[in-house]
Amino acid sequence: MAAPALAKGKSSPAAEKFLSEPEIAKLKRVKVDLVAPPMVHKHEQVASGAPRIVEFRMEIEEKKMVIDDNGTTLQAMTFNGSMPGPTMVVSAGDYVELTLVNKASNAMPHNVDFHAATGALGGAKLTNVNPGEQVTLRFKADRPGTFVYHCAPEGMVPWHVVAGMSGTLMVLPRDGLKDPAGNLLRYDTAYTIGEFDLYIPKDENGKYKDYKTLAESYGDTAEVMRKLIPSHIVFNGKVGALTGEGALKAKVGETVLLIHSQANRDTRPHLIGGHGDWVWETGKFANPPEKDLETWFIRGGSAGAALYTFKQPGVYAYLNHNLIEAFELGAAGHIVVEGKWNDDLMKQIKAPGPIVA
Amino acid sequence: GLASVAATAAAQTVNPAGEKLYKTACIACHSTGVAKAPKLGDKNAWAPLIASGMDAMMEIAVKGKGAMPPRGASSADDATLQAAVEYMVQASR
Numbered sequence: 473m474a475a476p477a478l479a480k481g482k483s484s485p486a487a488e489k490f491l492s493e494p495e496i497a498k499l500k501r502v503k504v505d506l507v508a509p510p511m512v513h514k515h516e517q518v519a520s521g522a523p524r525i526v527e528f529r530m531e532i533e534e535k536k537m538v539i540d541d542n543g544t545t546l547q548a549m550t551f552n553g554s555m556p557g558p559t560m561v562v563s564a565g566d567y568v569e570l571t572l573v574n575k576a577s578n579a580m581p582h583n584v585d586f587h588a589a590t591g592a593l594g595g596a597k598l599t600n601v602n603p604g605e606q607v608t609l610r611f612k613a614d615r616p617g618t619f620v621y622h623c624a625p626e627g628m629v630p631w632h633v634v635a636g637m638s639g640t641l642m643v644l645p646r647d648g649l650k651d652p653a654g655n656l657l658r659y660d661t662a663y664t665i666g667e668f669d670l671y672i673p674k675d676e677n678g679k680y681k682d683y684k685t686l687a688e689s690y691g692d693t694a695e696v697m698r699k700l701i702p703s704h705i706v707f708n709g710k711v712g713a714l715t716g717e718g719a720l721k722a723k724v725g726e727t728v729l730l731i732h733s734q735a736n737r738d739t740r741p742h743l744i745g746g747h748g749d750w751v752w753e754t755g756k757f758a759n760p761p762e763k764d765l766e767t768w769f770i771r772g773g774s775a776g777a778a779l780y781t782f783k784q785p786g787v788y789a790y791l792n793h794n795l796i797e798a799f800e801l802g803a804a805g806h807i808v809v810e811g812k813w814n815d816d817l818m819k820q821i822k823a824p825g826p827i828v829a
Numbered sequence: 830g831l832a833s834v835a836a837t838a839a840a841q842t843v844n845p846a847g848e849k850l851y852k853t854a855c856i857a858c859h860s861t862g863v864a865k866a867p868k869l870g871d872k873n874a875w876a877p878l879i880a881s882g883m884d885a886m887m888e889i890a891v892k893g894k895g896a897m898p899p900r901g902a903s904s905a906d907d908a909t910l911q912a913a914v915e916y917m918v919q920a921s922r
């Protein structure tokens with residue numbers, strides 16, 4: 473009888489308070505309209521009031537997407553039509569209430585697994601929806617951090633994930649982000665980047681195959697997946713999605729939060745010409761961030777976050793620093809920064825010219 | 830000899846397009862039983878379907894049922910679809 477007594481003595485911490493259904497019903501409700509990546513919907517960095525129920529709605533859309541400049545296509549599966557799905561932001565202690573809609577025009581059943589949530593396979597067990605159905609799930613976002621969410625239908629999880637069904641839920645600490653000394657860290661802009669390893673099959677002539685339907689892409693795609701060598705690795709759905717017109721924008725003096733998710737495969741973000749001023753590479757804000765990182769590391773199946781205040785103008789590259797994955801396979805984007813050049817930080821003393829003795 | 834004649838006859842009754850379609854598309858759900866799909870080779874799951882007859886199985890294959898999309902979400906014609914159903918039935922008897 474000693475064991476139960478011991479267990480009783482070690483009861484759960486007093487801080488853990490679970491609300492009853494009537495108590496939850498009294499919480500304030502807010503409805504948030506999601507925006508397409510790389511943008512993140514408007515949100516408070518420091519919570520101004522008590523925990524709330526935050527309502528989101530996402531529609532699942534299966535569609536054929538062009539994923540490179542050669543017209544290669546992916547039979548994609550998406551949350552809200554984008555890769556990644558939209559980033560949702562709440563404060564720790566808030567309740568997320570998601571309505572997930574599987575459009576009647578889709579072919580496959582889907583669901584959603586939130587890494588931030590507790591129980592029922594992240595919500596996947598409670599959100600199975602066939603085409604033409606919708607479902608609503610509520611969970612308490614009780615741990616701060618950036619967390620992946622993704623589709624996870626029993627029996628075909630990896631296919632739905634690598635076909636595009638993932639995104640980030642960011643749960644901010646109620647009192648905001650902190651450096652290791654406890655000072656408040658703020659950002660002016662948040663961008664969200666989803667990195668996707670793609671497995672597009674080739675025909676006998678070495679050309680990428682194009683499929684009439686999503687289901688018909690399955691058999692060949694699964695074979696490529698099993699070899700573990702992606703044909704493409706892209707940010708936000710397409711080679712070059714975050715370059716040219718799609719480049720991220722910032723100004724000298726502006727602090728940017730870069731959220732990076734990879735639901736399936738490791739990556740190593742790096743900002744060429746910049747750094748990670750403060751980085752939570754495992755993405756969980758209750759842990760102190762690391763400072764001055766050149767390259768950080770996002771584990772496959774997680775999302776991380778990096779803060780950077782720009783000090784120089786110009787075009788920066790933000791990429792996966794396996795440079796083959798960046799420049800050959802597609803995992804690279806640009807940040808265009810306006811402002812005044814700082815000669816103290818860097819100066820070209822003599823421009824390139826002929827070698828002199 | 831007789832054996833090879835018999836083998837040829839047997840091969841002719843099987844439309845290879847059926848297995849091909851199964852391995853291209855149907856396998857996504859029917860290999861592991863996604864969303865209660867009857868698993869390939871699961872005799873108990875298939876017995877009532879087989880008993881219902883080919884017309885009834887084709888009705889489901891063409892129109893869809895529950896999580897099963899029409900034509901299994903493929904662009905296959907009726908003949909290929911029926912060949913895939915026959916392939917699955919043969920593997921699940």
Ligand SMILES: [Cu+2]
Pocket residue numbers: 549581582583623624625632637
């Ligand atoms: Cu899915």
